[in-house]
Amino acid sequence: MLMAADIPGEAEVTPVLELRGLGREFTRRPVLAERFLSLFGRKPEIPVLKAVRSVNLAVQEGEVLGLVGESGCGKSTLGRMIAGITPPSHGEIVYKGELVSDLSREALKEFTLGVQMIFQDPYASLNPRQKVGDILAEPLRVHRMATSKEIRSRVDDTLREVGLDAAYRSRYPHQFSGGQRQRIDIARALIVEPQFLVCDEPIAALDVSIQAQVINLFLKLRESRKLTYLFISHDLSVVRHIADRVAIMYLGEIVELAPTKELFADPAHPYTRTLLENIPSVKNRRRKFAAVKGEIPSPLNPPSGCAFHPRCSFATDRCRAEAPTGRQISPGRTVSCHLF
Ligand code: SF4
Numbered sequence: 001m002l003m004a005a006d007i008p009g010e011a012e013v014t015p016v017l018e019l020r021g022l023g024r025e026f027t028r029r030p031v032l033a034e035r036f037l038s039l040f041g042r043k044p045e046i047p048v049l050k051a052v053r054s055v056n057l058a059v060q061e062g063e064v065l066g067l068v069g070e071s072g073c074g075k076s077t078l079g080r081m082i083a084g085i086t087p088p089s090h091g092e093i094v095y096k097g098e099l100v101s102d103l104s105r106e107a108l109k110e111f112t113l114g115v116q117m118i119f120q121d122p123y124a125s126l127n128p129r130q131k132v133g134d135i136l137a138e139p140l141r142v143h144r145m146a147t148s149k150e151i152r153s154r155v156d157d158t159l160r161e162v163g164l165d166a167a168y169r170s171r172y173p174h175q176f177s178g179g180q181r182q183r184i185d186i187a188r189a190l191i192v193e194p195q196f197l198v199c200d201e202p203i204a205a206l207d208v209s210i211q212a213q214v215i216n217l218f219l220k221l222r223e224s225r226k227l228t229y230l231f232i233s234h235d236l237s238v239v240r241h242i243a244d245r246v247a248i249m250y251l252g253e254i255v256e257l258a259p260t261k262e263l264f265a266d267p268a269h270p271y272t273r274t275l276l277e278n279i280p281s282v283k284n285r286r287r288k289f290a291a292v293k294g295e296i297p298s299p300l301n302p303p304s305g306c307a308f309h310p311r312c313s314f315a316t317d318r319c320r321a322e323a324p325t326g327r328q329i330s331p332g333r334t335v336s337c338h339l340f
Pocket of ligand 1: 269308309312313314315316319338339
C-alpha cells in the first residue's frame with residue numbers, strides 16, 4: 001500500500017486532493033432463496049467484490065497524475081469516488097486540507113463543482129434530447145452561477161475554448177463526431193470553473209487521428225486554467241505524454257507510484273515492467289496495445305499474498321503467502337513488491 005507521505009514535498013505543501021485508505025466494495029442484493037433463509041435466522045453468504053481495496057494517494061495542485069491499469073482493476077471506481085459519483089465504503093477524501101465528510105454545505109458545494117469528471121463515452125454522458133447549449137447551461141442554472149444573459153456568453157466562450165463554433169449551441173449531440181462530442185463533454189465540465197478534472201479514459205473511444213488533438217486540448221487547458229488532472233487510462237503510452245507522475249493500479253491497489261520519466265526509464269514493479277513491454281513501438285512493431293499475459297483474477301476471490309503472484313515470473317512462496325506493503329525505493333518512488 002502506498003502512502004501519501006511518500007511523495008516529495010508532501011510535508012510542506014498541502015495537496016489539492018488526498019485519499020486516505022479509500023476503498024469501495026460491492027455486494028449484490030440477496031436473491032429470493034437467500035431472503036427466505038434469513039427469515040429463519042440463517043445468514044446467507046453473499047460474495048463481496050472489492051473493487052478498490054485501500055488507496056492512499058495525494059495529488060498536488062497543477063499536476064497531472066496518470067492512473068494506469070487493465071480493465072476491471074478498479075481505476076474507474078476510484079475516479080468515480082473522487083468525483084462524488086460513487087460513495088466510498090471506507091476511507092477518507094481530503095480536499096484542500098479538509099475532510100470531505102466534514103465539509104459544511106457551502107464547502108461541499110465548492111468541492112462538488114471543483115471536481116468534475118470527463119467520461120470515456122461522451123455520447124452516453126450527454127443527454128441526446130438536449131441541445132448542446134442547454135447541456136452546458138444546465139449546471140449554471142441549477143447552481144445559480146450566472147444570470148440568463150451571462151449564461152449565453154459563458155456557453156459561447158466555453159465552446160470556443162474547446163475548439164468548437166459557438167453556433168453549435170443549437171445542435172444536438174448526435175449531430176457531432178466522436179471527437180467533437182468529447183469536446184462538448186469537456187466544455188460541460190469546464191463551464192462550472194472546476195480546479196480538478198477526473199478524466200476516465202477520455203480518448204479511448206476516439207480515432208487515433210483525433211486522440212492527439214484531444215490530448216493537446218487537455219494540455220492547453222491545463223496551462224490556461226491551471227487545472228489539476230487525474231488522468232485514467234489502460235494504456236501507458238497515452239499517459240506518457242501528459243502525466244507528471246504515474247500510479248499503476250492492480251486489482252484495486254496502487255502497486256507503483258513514480259515520476260513519469262523515471263517509471264519509463266526504469267520500471268520497478270514486475271507488473272509495470274510487463275505493461276511497458278506490451279506498449280507498441282517501432283522496435284517491437286506491434287500495431288496494437290497487447291494485453292498482459294494471463295487473466296486478471298476476480299476481485300470476488302483475489303489471490304492470497306501478492307495479488308499479482310499468479311501472473312508474476314518472479315513469484316516465490318513468500319509472495320503467495322504474504323501481501324507486500326509499499327516501500328519507498330528512491331525519493332518520490334514507491335513500489336509494493338517483495339523484490340524491494
Ligand atoms: Fe511478483 Fe512477488 Fe513482487 Fe508480487 S511480490 S510482484 S509476486 S515478486
